[in-house]
Amino acid sequence: MIMERLQKILAGAGVASRRKCEELILKGKVEVNGETVTTLGTKADPAVDVITVEGKSIGAEKKLYIVFNKPKGVITSASDPQGRKIVTDYLKGVTERLYPVGRLDYDTEGLLLLTNDGDFAHLLTHPKHHVPKTYIAAVKGVPHGTELDKLKKGILLEDGITAPAxxxxxxxxxxxxxxxxxxxxxxxxxxxxxxxxEAIGHPVTKLKRxxxxxxxxxxxxxxxxxxLTKEEIEGLYKQARIAGKQSKPEKRK
Structure with a gap:
């Protein structure tokens, strides 16, 4: 038997990111062989055990990796209680359950990744990896060089100082x-x-990743x-791992 942590099994099956899978377990939405599991770290063998999420059995899905050009006015979510347009509405012909890798605001357009590979999504969105994301922003007025320097050095927002941009x-x-x-x-x-x-006094009027x-x-x-091509997928994996290593603090000698 090959025993693995339940959240890893769920993420690998494309249920959601590993963090979201942990939340599903804690909320009592996961069962193993008919018994509800709420303890993180519980192990199972996907080849032997019957694992269900909200009553639906999970199985090995073909891994999909998609890049989508999100229009403005579309929700970056797998569902929306208000009935607004969501990104998966545009994935015609895709039967697998896909989830966005990170988010784009309702009013922001551009590049959005979607996948059913939870480990891939976790790797690209984990804070320690710092995978760069590039945007084109139309703003009011013309920021002076000294104002842009504030963004380059890192600027204080209500939730902390940003990394240099x-x-x-x-x-x-x-x-x-x-x-x-x-x-x-x-x-x-x-x-x-x-x-x-906004912090430098030049609000964004249009934003595209x-x-x-x-x-x-x-x-x-x-x-x-x-x-995505195989080379693109491998390239993103490689970049995230390199960024993760670079973000680790140096050990004192």
Whole structure:
């Protein structure tokens, strides 16, 4: 028998990220051989034990990795109680249950990853890995270089100081009414890019994510998706692991 932690089995079967699977266990929504399990660390053998989540049996699913160009006004979620458009509404022909890797705001468009590989999602979204994400932001006014320097060094928000960002001008209105700026961040705080520009007095009017790590949106049209290549998947895994190693504090000699 090959015994594994229950949350790892669930994540590997594409139920959700490992963290979300832990929440499902704690809420009593997981059963093993007909018995409810609420203790993290419980082990099972997926080849022998019958494992169900909310009454549905899990099985080995084919792993899918998709990049989607999310339109503005779409919810980054697998469901929405208010009945608004969700990202999976656009995945025509995909029968597997897919979950977003991280989030994009309702008013933000651009590159969004979706997968049923919980370990993959966990690796890319874990705070210690700091996988870079690049956005194109249209903002009110034209931030001076000293204001952009604040973003480059890290700026204080209500939930802490941001990590240093990479910022470049893309386009500047001659009348100074608006400008377009490229910004690369290494975290995933809620509405982070919008709050960073608000903090320097230049609110965002339009925001689009164009890259996640070394994966670029390219010419993928709004509302469409494509499957990642094997090389792209391996590249994201590699980048996340390297970033994770670089984020570890050095040991004192």
């Amino acid at each position: 990479e910022v470049e001008y893309q386009d500047i209105d001659p009348e100074g009414k608006h400008s377009t700026i490229s910004i690369t961040i290494h975290e995933g705080k809620n509405r982070q890019v919008r709050r960073m520009f 164009i890259a996640f790590g070394e994966l670029f949106l390219g010419n993928l049209k709004r509302g469409l998706y494509r499957h």
